Amino acid sequence: MNPLHLSNQLCFPFYAISKEIIKRYRPFLAPLNLTYPQYLVMLVLWEEDLVTLKSIGGRLQLDSGTLTPLVKKLIQTGYIEKTRNTEDERQLVIRLTERGRNLEEEAKEIPARINEVLGLNKEEYNKYKDMLDELAGKLEIKREDGYC
Amino acid sequence: MNPLHLSNQLCFPFYAISKEIIKRYRPFLAPLNLTYPQYLVMLVLWEEDLVTLKSIGGRLQLDSGTLTPLVKKLIQTGYIEKTRNTEDERQLVIRLTERGRNLEEEAKEIPARINEVLGLNKEEYNKYKDMLDELAGKLEIKREDGYC
DNA sequence: TAAAATTAAATTGTACACAACTTAAATATA
DNA sequence: TATATTTAAGTTGTGTACAATTTAATTTTA
Numbered sequence A, B: 001m002n003p004l005h006l007s008n009q010l011c012f013p014f015y016a017i018s019k020e021i022i023k024r025y026r027p028f029l030a031p032l033n034l035t036y037p038q039y040l041v042m043l044v045l046w047e048e049d050l051v052t053l054k055s056i057g058g059r060l061q062l063d064s065g066t067l068t069p070l071v072k073k074l075i076q077t078g079y080i081e082k083t084r085n086t087e088d089e090r091q092l093v094i095r096l097t098e099r100g101r102n103l104e105e106e107a108k109e110i111p112a113r114i115n116e117v118l119g120l121n122k123e124e125y126n127k128y129k130d131m132l133d134e135l136a137g138k139l140e141i142k143r144e145d146g147y148c
Numbered sequence C: 001t002a003a004a005a006t007t008a009a010a011t012t013g014t015a016c017a018c019a020a021c022t023t024a025a026a027t028a029t030a
Numbered sequence D: 001t002a003t004a005t006t007t008a009a010g011t012t013g014t015g016t017a018c019a020a021t022t023t024a025a026t027t028t029t030a
Helices: A010-030 A036-047 A053-060 A062-078 A098-107 A112-118 A123-138 B011-032 B034-049 B053-060 B064-077 B096-107 B108-117 B122-138
Strands: A080-084 A090-098 B080-083 B092-096
Touching: A010 A036, A010 A098, A010 A112, A010 B011, A010 B034, A010 B122, A036 A053, A036 A062, A036 A090, A036 B011, A053 A062, A053 A090, A062 A080, A080 B011, A090 A098, A112 A123, A123 B011, A123 B122, B011 B034, B011 B096, B034 B053, B034 B064, B034 B092, B034 B096, B053 B064, B053 B092, B064 B080, B092 B096
Parallel strands: none
Antiparallel strands: A080 A090, B080 B092
């Protein structure tokens, strides 16, 4: 067994599957003018409006170098607004616009569509999901609110 | 159960875990002047020297838009060379340089080091690996030579 | 409380990813 | 065999990722 053989790598399938799934999101996200990372930010905001950039970064594992331009794009698209926390002017507070809030209704069907495209039944979905959550736990992926 | 909740997404853990593992490769790859995608190209070449760009792309799921600049970088670093296939001038043939071949010896220890950093025992490693290969199969991730 | 340390965003620079398109070579077909 | 089609790389443009640094606000501490 050659450890340097591509087929013996653990990371490569993560890398390949991640890219593949993101590609399959595109047909559903493009009509909403969203990329996959932008969609993730919107998921966070639909769960909890009025969050700091830092908090979004904590949940999605993205730093300000990635989020600053991404947030700028979402503001241009018209889905979010930014203000500063008056208590602590260092903090950027992100909130949904009316359009951003309304978008949730349109996005509601995406998870079901993606499951169709992936062709996994509920059992398979749960099996993979549980294993991923377990591994994320083992890797101690830092998260703010128990998300992984 | 809210399907739009971040914790109910199947793709997000793939995306997060993939990024996390790649980050953990960095301390081992940086001394070799390699990024993770560059390392993947070297893995392909250590398995089989003299391969076309197309073939590398098939195995790694990367297109010419990604590989052309990446190959340029590896040439600058001195690990590979490119020539054209005289039978078919469209095809770029990539080969290792002496330095690129010698690098394999240095890289041999990386998989073991990564396993240490990930903190997974052989059982866990195999469990995750099998499941990933299974899912890659279900998603019909196109590969050229049975790699996934 | 003034200086030092910490923190949150923003900025800079490098390196992917990939869609869409272009170019040139090879193959297929009318 | 000339034209059409296909194919492999390369190019262009947009959008992440992230390390490293900078800036400004807040907190700690001497």
